[in-house]
Amino acid sequence: xxxxxxxxxxxxxxxxxxxxxxxxxFRWRYSRMVMQSIMLVIAVIMILHGLFGPQxxxxxxxxxxxxxxxxxxxxxxxLVAGNFFCMACxxxxxxxxxxxxxxxxxxxxxxxxxxxLSIALFVLILFSYExxxxxxxxxxxAWLIIAYFSAALLVDAFFKNASFCKYVCPIGQFxxxxxxxxxxxxxxxxxxxxxxxxxxDCIKGTRHPENQWDVxxxxxxxxxxxxxxxxxxxxTFCLDCVHACPHDNVAITTRLPGSELWEDPRRSGIGRFxxxxxxxxxxxxxxxxxxxxxxxxxxxxxxxxxxxxxVMNTTSEAAVLGTLFFLMLVVEPVVLLAIAAYxxxxxxxxxxxxxxxxxxYAYALVxxxxxxxxxxxxxxxxxxxxxxxxxxQSIFAGWGMPVLGNPLWGxxxxxxxxxYPLELxxxxxxxxxxLLVTYRISELNYDERKWKAFIPWAALCVVLFCAAVWLLxxxxxxxxxxxxx
Amino acid sequence: MHFxxxxxxxxxxxxxxxxxxxxxxxxxxxxxxxxxQPPEDQHPDINLTWQIEPDPPGxxxxxxxxxxxxxxxxxxxxxxxxxxxxxxHPGMKPFHATMDEVEPGKYAADIEFxxxxxxxxxxxxxLPDERVLExxxxxxxxxxx
Numbered sequence: 345x346x347x348x349x350x351x352x353x354x355x356x357x358x359x360x361x362x363x364x365x366x367x368x369x370f371r372w373r374y375s376r377m378v379m380q381s382i383m384l385v386i387a388v389i390m391i392l393h394g395l396f397g398p399q400x401x402x403x404x405x406x407x408x409x410x411x412x413x414x415x416x417x418x419x420x421x422x423l424v425a426g427n428f429f430c431m432a433c434x435x436x437x438x439x440x441x442x443x444x445x446x447x448x449x450x451x452x453x454x455x456x457x458x459x460x461l462s463i464a465l466f467v468l469i470l471f472s473y474e475x476x477x478x479x480x481x482x483x484x485x486a487w488l489i490i491a492y493f494s495a496a497l498l499v500d501a502f503f504k505n506a507s508f509c510k511y512v513c514p515i516g517q518f519x520x521x522x523x524x525x526x527x528x529x530x531x532x533x534x535x536x537x538x539x540x541x542x543x544x545d546c547i548k549g550t551r552h553p554e555n556q557w558d559v560x561x562x563x564x565x566x567x568x569x570x571x572x573x574x575x576x577x578x579x580t581f582c583l584d585c586v587h588a589c590p591h592d593n594v595a596i597t598t599r600l601p602g603s604e605l606w607e608d609p610r611r612s613g614i615g616r617f618x619x620x621x622x623x624x625x626x627x628x629x630x631x632x633x634x635x636x637x638x639x640x641x642x643x644x645x646x647x648x649x650x651x652x653x654x655v656m657n658t659t660s661e662a663a664v665l666g667t668l669f670f671l672m673l674v675v676e677p678v679v680l681l682a683i684a685a686y687x688x689x690x691x692x693x694x695x696x697x698x699x700x701x702x703x704x705y706a707y708a709l710v711x712x713x714x715x716x717x718x719x720x721x722x723x724x725x726x727x728x729x730x731x732x733x734x735x736x737q738s739i740f741a742g743w744g745m746p747v748l749g750n751p752l753w754g755x756x757x758x759x760x761x762x763x764y765p766l767e768l769x770x771x772x773x774x775x776x777x778x779l780l781v782t783y784r785i786s787e788l789n790y791d792e793r794k795w796k797a798f799i800p801w802a803a804l805c806v807v808l809f810c811a812a813v814w815l816l817x818x819x820x821x822x823x824x825x826x827x828x829x
Numbered sequence: 830m831h832f833x834x835x836x837x838x839x840x841x842x843x844x845x846x847x848x849x850x851x852x853x854x855x856x857x858x859x860x861x862x863x864x865x866q867p868p869e870d871q872h873p874d875i876n877l878t879w880q881i882e883p884d885p886p887g888x889x890x891x892x893x894x895x896x897x898x899x900x901x902x903x904x905x906x907x908x909x910x911x912x913x914x915x916x917x918h919p920g921m922k923p924f925h926a927t928m929d930e931v932e933p934g935k936y937a938a939d940i941e942f943x944x945x946x947x948x949x950x951x952x953x954x955x956l957p958d959e960r961v962l963e964x965x966x967x968x969x970x971x972x973x974x
Binding site: 400403407727753756757819 | 913
């Protein structure tokens with residue numbers, strides 16, 4: 345029954361695993377550990393430099409690599425490839441070490457098997473970033489990385505499977521929702537082979553032939569059964585399924601980015617998107633969080649916050665920032681989406697409740713939201729691309745070993761004038777993606793009335809796009825404080 | 830079941846050697862990092878006062894004046910002062926300048942704030958007696974409009 349796919353194409357799609365070098369590397373059982381180890385070394389350097397290095401953000405690898413390079417490369421890799429940063433995630437290595445001593449025996453609590461906790465943590469990180477000016481503090485950035493390692497270790501040492509990745513990790517959720525518009529997906533190469541499979545190693549793991557209790561290669565820890573898996577949601581690209589499948593029938597293939605956002609099959613480990621309000625809310629927080637995060641870096645936000653502080657008669661930065669978050673992450677999406685859903689219901693005379701309409705179309709905003717995240721983070725990456733070089737040189741120079749030469753503090757990156765058109769391009773790409781997903785959702789759910797359903801949501805996408813373009817054209821103003829600052 | 834109730838009921842977390850082993854692992858992990866303290870700033874005896882015009886500054890050109898004095902409040906003339914300006918956000922392009930001594934012990938440089946936000950300047954002063962001093966001058970809240 346064994347069938348090895350030697351072609352680099354799977355159903356007309358490119359299979360990364362069959363490419364020379366890359367394919368050989370990913371098929372190697374220890375490829376992930378190598379990538380994680382490299383990232384771990386970088387993370388340790390960042391922590392040490394953040395704690396003991398100069399407390400100047402531009403001169404510290406902790407802040408520089410976290411807020412400029414990591415975020416920038418993360419979104420660009422998600423855009424051009426897939427969730428490879430989860431694949432190389434170093435936070436998993438300490439837990440792997442802990443599991444050498446003992447395996448967890450508890451299941452993650454049933455009432456927490458959703459995205460609500462991770463959504464709350466995602467908002468908390470965005471809030472802390474603004475309130476505590478994390479970008480400007482190597483010390484706190486180092487502790488944020490330590491906290492991440494600790495949380496991953498704590499959760500996964502006590503709970504079975506990849507509970508931290510699936511239910512807790514805010515970066516993971518960002519990567520999962522972003523990777524729905526990525527061009528690569530881990531999926532079955534030939535469904536006919538799976539139809540005859542009786543062992544289901546891709547989810548159960550590969551057992552030792554003489555001892556069925558001994559798992560020699562684990563299966564998917566995120567409960568994604570390959571034959572029933574659709575899209576990238578919840579997939580960390582760990583490739584455990586690739587290594588476990590005895591038929592070599594799991595591939596990393598190209599697909600139409602975003603297509604999983606309009607399809608609504610029952611997905612293994614997830615269920616139907618239309619039944620998952622937590623995922624819809626994640627999509628909305630992801631999208632409006634992109635606007636909020638970009639808004640936090642431009643000049644008008646300070647005038648607005650000053651005005652808000654006056655109205656609230658407070659000098660508490662936390663109170664004003666909390667109100668801003670509430671307005672932009674709750675009030676704004678509720679109002680805009682309710683209007684769009686109401687018009688859709690009225691024009692199509694569907695008679696359905698507003699909430700299901702909102703939850704259905706929430707996924708259509710993801711490409712736009714991702715476009716804005718890419719535009720924002722790629723700006724910082726590209727304009728500050730080479731800034732890590734003088735900082736690294738200065739570390740060696742500080743040790744009295746200027747082996748890399750004197751720090752070239754003049755190095756930066758691409759000029760802003762060159763990056764601006766790229767930012768617009770990312771935004772436009774996101775808008776096109778959202779319009780496509782909106783159209784397909786309308787087509788699948790409203791048939792002949794698809795245009796009447798499509799127009800309100802397309803208009804919403806255009807409004808958000810215009811807001812994002814307006815944001816990009818505002819003068820940047822990166823202040824740590826706004827009240828009396 | 831409520832999360833904390835679930836975690837702590839019947840001493841779930843501390844009921845076996847395996848979990849005790851994990852707890853020790855966590856403790857060791859935290860102890861390794863908990864001893865760390867942020868480095869303290871070091872200030873030399875030489876005093877540096879500064880002034881910027883316009884105050885508050887906005888995006889565009891501004892003039893930075895620096896006065897160096899010793900412990901007897903006598904101005905220190907003949908120093909060579911280099912300046913590096915940068916933002917609190919990492920990844921921005923810094924600018925460099927050498928300050929002119931406009932009167933004994935008083936130094937000035939024209940600087941350009943290319944973006945609104947929090948700025949700082951690293952001031953490296955080489956005194957006539959070859960001592961090299963470093964100061965940091967913070968200029969928060971440069972307005973973009």
